Amino acid sequence: MMPEVHQNPLTNRESEAPMLPxxxxxxxxxxxxxxxxxxxxxRDSGGPFAFLPGQFNMLYGFGRGxxxxxxxxxxxxxxxxxxxxxxxxxxxxxxxxxNPGDTVGLRGPFGSAWPVERLxxxxxxxxxxxxxxAPLRPAIRYALAHRExxxxxxxxxxxxxxxxxxxxxxxxxxxxTEGVETRVxxxxxxxxxxxxxxxxxxxxxxxDFDPSNSAAMIxxxxxxxxxxxxxxxxxxxxxxxxxxxxxxxxxCAVGFCGHCQLGPEFICRDGPVFRYDHFKHWFSxxxx
Amino acid sequence: xxxxxxxxxxADFGALFTALQSRGxxxxxxxxxxxxIVYEELDSVEDLPIGWTDEQDAxxxxxxxxxxxxxxxxxxxxQSWKQFFHPPHVKLFGASRDREGALRFESSxxxxxxxxxxxxxxxxxxxxxxxDRVFLGSGYVDSEYAGRxxxxxxxxxxxxxxxxxxxxxxxxTGPKVDAxxxxxxxxxxxxxxxxxxxxxxxGSEAGRELLSELPTVPAAGPETRxxxxxxxxxxxxxxxxMNPKGVKELLYQNLEHPRWEELADRCLTCANCTMVxxxxxxxxxxxxxxxxxxxxxxWRRWDSCFxxxxxxxxxxxxxxxxxxxxxxxxxxxxxxxxxxxxxxxCVGCGRCIxxxxxxIDVTEEIAAIREEP
Ligand SMILES: Cc1cc2nc3c(=O)[nH]c(=O)nc-3n(C[C@H](O)[C@H](O)[C@H](O)COP(=O)(O)OP(=O)(O)OC[C@H]3O[C@@H](n4cnc5c(N)ncnc54)[C@H](O)[C@@H]3O)c2cc1C
Ligand code: SF4
Ligand code: SF4
Numbered sequence: 001m002m003p004e005v006h007q008n009p010l011t012n013r014e015s016e017a018p019m020l021p022x023x024x025x026x027x028x029x030x031x032x033x034x035x036x037x038x039x040x041x042x043r044d045s046g047g048p049f050a051f052l053p054g055q056f057n058m059l060y061g062f063g064r065g066x067x068x069x070x071x072x073x074x075x076x077x078x079x080x081x082x083x084x085x086x087x088x089x090x091x092x093x094x095x096x097x098x099n100p101g102d103t104v105g106l107r108g109p110f111g112s113a114w115p116v117e118r119l120x121x122x123x124x125x126x127x128x129x130x131x132x133x134a135p136l137r138p139a140i141r142y143a144l145a146h147r148e149x150x151x152x153x154x155x156x157x158x159x160x161x162x163x164x165x166x167x168x169x170x171x172x173x174x175x176x177t178e179g180v181e182t183r184v185x186x187x188x189x190x191x192x193x194x195x196x197x198x199x200x201x202x203x204x205x206x207x208d209f210d211p212s213n214s215a216a217m218i219x220x221x222x223x224x225x226x227x228x229x230x231x232x233x234x235x236x237x238x239x240x241x242x243x244x245x246x247x248x249x250x251x252c253a254v255g256f257c258g259h260c261q262l263g264p265e266f267i268c269r270d271g272p273v274f275r276y277d278h279f280k281h282w283f284s285x286x287x288x
Numbered sequence: 289x290x291x292x293x294x295x296x297x298x299a300d301f302g303a304l305f306t307a308l309q310s311r312g313x314x315x316x317x318x319x320x321x322x323x324x325i326v327y328e329e330l331d332s333v334e335d336l337p338i339g340w341t342d343e344q345d346a347x348x349x350x351x352x353x354x355x356x357x358x359x360x361x362x363x364x365x366x367q368s369w370k371q372f373f374h375p376p377h378v379k380l381f382g383a384s385r386d387r388e389g390a391l392r393f394e395s396s397x398x399x400x401x402x403x404x405x406x407x408x409x410x411x412x413x414x415x416x417x418x419x420d421r422v423f424l425g426s427g428y429v430d431s432e433y434a435g436r437x438x439x440x441x442x443x444x445x446x447x448x449x450x451x452x453x454x455x456x457x458x459x460x461t462g463p464k465v466d467a468x469x470x471x472x473x474x475x476x477x478x479x480x481x482x483x484x485x486x487x488x489x490x491g492s493e494a495g496r497e498l499l500s501e502l503p504t505v506p507a508a509g510p511e512t513r514x515x516x517x518x519x520x521x522x523x524x525x526x527x528x529x530m531n532p533k534g535v536k537e538l539l540y541q542n543l544e545h546p547r548w549e550e551l552a553d554r555c556l557t558c559a560n561c562t563m564v565x566x567x568x569x570x571x572x573x574x575x576x577x578x579x580x581x582x583x584x585x586x587w588r589r590w591d592s593c594f595x596x597x598x599x600x601x602x603x604x605x606x607x608x609x610x611x612x613x614x615x616x617x618x619x620x621x622x623x624x625x626x627x628x629x630x631x632x633x634c635v636g637c638g639r640c641i642x643x644x645x646x647x648i649d650v651t652e653e654i655a656a657i658r659e660e661p
Contacts, residue, residue, distance in 0.1 A: 063577035139539035258570030264627035287612035
């Protein structure tokens with residue numbers, strides 16, 4: 001039996017004021033590439049912060065607003081959290097301008113999670129497009145930290161161009177890990193690019209995993225996820241073995257604002273991670 | 289809560305206001321403003337729409353004089369009670385920078401008002417119960433809503449007539465105020481040749497306590513029978529009907545029905561229907577900063593799935609076409625709501641039909657989709 005996605009244990013459900021952010025301090029703000037940066041944040045109150053891979057927070061830029069941002073990693077020793085953010089508009093721009101020592105508002109964690117700890121014994125296929133690697137990274141790190149408990153681990157990463165690839169140093173590290181197949185593909189290569197060229201979903205056909213005993217976790221643009229599912233199905237993978245994450249406009253993250261609805265699902269609460277067989281009916285509808 | 293129904297004479301109705309006001313409640317109820325019956329703060333019984341009734345049809349609402357002095361001789365107007373629990377505009381928090389430049393967050397700590405709602409109809413009580421499931425019953429709790437709800441006192445009214453766009457019997461939400469739906473007191477207004485009185489039943493402990501202070505006498509058989517017959521008559525007079533059977537599956541299977549395109553030609557995407565609907569709950573947020581730049585506030589205000597920005601994602605909105613936005617609304621109300629909150633999102637109040645400028649009628653649309661394309 002394929003496991004379900006991991007629902008938010010909602011450590012904060014009892015919260016009296018689920019819309020009230022908490023102050024977190026910027027430890028570092030580093031550019032990953034020309035438009036994407038990673039904020040390392042430390043909780044002002046110092047308390048512990050538990051989350052599951054795939055969950056997200058609402059980050060508040062002073063006077064500008066909030067954005068849903070996935071947790072892209074955590075440092076267990078210091079208790080700091082990482083958020084990797086593409087600068088696209090008002091709020092993400094405000095966040096990009098933060099300096100170490102500044103504070104942001106943070107609410108979370110929200111949403112469902114990749115069920116990595118329920119997939120022991122299987123091959124894992126991670127498929128990321130662009131910034132989609134950020135929400136997958138905690139799951140990949142978890143799998144690698146428990147390497148012996150899984151079969152093959154395949155990590156397929158796509159980006160528009162070499163300079164759009166996020167976490168290149170960490171990807172190199174993964175590439176060097178025994179029993180981990182890491183492939184990166186870009187749509188538009190530069191002369192010095194030595195890896196694959198073309199859409200990331202082209203890599204699925206040749207990847208080494210057993211479709212009858214594996215699970216795929218996909219995060220990227222919807223069109224890319226559609227093709228990834230097609231390719232996985234072609235390899236014989238069942239819809240129930242495919243997990244994907246969705247994005248919709250989100251104003252509250254707690255099921256009050258109504259914006260993130262997609263069919264009967266509230267992306268903030270029932271998602272963002274879905275098991276594809278449960279979600280299929282809604283995923284295939286235009287303008288829903 | 290079973291209790292002998294009581295009789296409150298029309299001449300003693302003022303005592304109800306006094307009892308509520310002496311308990312610190314602000315009485316809110318129907319009153320005539322700009323040719324419509326709206327819900328506002330009331331000082332006395334004289335503020336009620338005495339002797340008025342309403343005529344409603346798709347895209348049409350008119351007030352008309354009755355030939356009696358009934359206090360509740362009309363149905364529901366353009367507003368619902370949701371504005372008092374789920375205010376159209378509410379402050380979520382204030383943020384400020386302290387001396388070191390660090391942000392401090394403070395929730396809005398305005399005092400929660402204490403409202404007594406006079407004249408809520410059965411469909412409206414169901415509407416409140418539906419919003420309760422949204423804001424209190426599905427994981428997180430909205431503290432603003434919870435506080436306002438907890439502080440309130442509700443005096444319901446059984447409908448003595450149905451409106452031209454009402455279909456509560458189809459949705460199983462009225463016209464009679466059932467004991468199972470949360471309220472404190474329920475009134476049935478009876479006017480006959482000689483008398484004008486109210487049959488009062490108790491819905492809660494707080495209701496019992498308040499009733500004990502009113503100058504009432506136990507109702508006799510003929511009086512309670514008159515009250516029962518009146519709502520039974522109302523139930524037979526519904527201006528609209530709808531077959532709710534299997535409507536969820538119907539809409540799930542018809543996301544590409546040609547009717548949606550046809551609807552899109554008529555719908556102005558004005559969002560009136562979502563504003564008047566007692567269960568629609570969607571909101572957006574607004575961020576403001578003061579002139580010093582040291583203080584910011586975040587506000588929440590009502591929003592509608594009919595706006596193009598509602599589904600905005602970097603790069604463009606998901607629901608571009610009017611078709612997709614109308615489909616979202618209707619499918620949410622009648623279908624996905626059931627999966628989300630365990631009931632229909634429609635209580636059959638008819639407001640969206642009456643207040644649609646082009647007279648789109650949800651009962652007609654669902655019937656059309658039910659017919660084979
Ligand atoms: C569950 C979830 C996880 C996400 N994780 C990440 C992440 O790890 N890194 C990252 O860079 N981005 C992530 N996003 C997308 C990110 O939330 C948006 O890019 C961001 O809100 C854009 O805000 P803006 O004000 O800069 O852009 P503008 O274009 O000015 O957007 C205006 C408003 O529209 C809404 N909006 C616009 N685009 C999106 C979007 N794609 N998703 C949701 N709301 C949107 C927001 O409410 C935003 O405030 C995630 C979105 C969701 C739903
Ligand atoms: S959908 Fe229309 S009839 Fe139903 S509750 Fe809302 S406003 Fe009333
Ligand atoms: S259905 Fe009517 S009220 Fe609703 S958005 Fe369309 S035109 Fe406006």
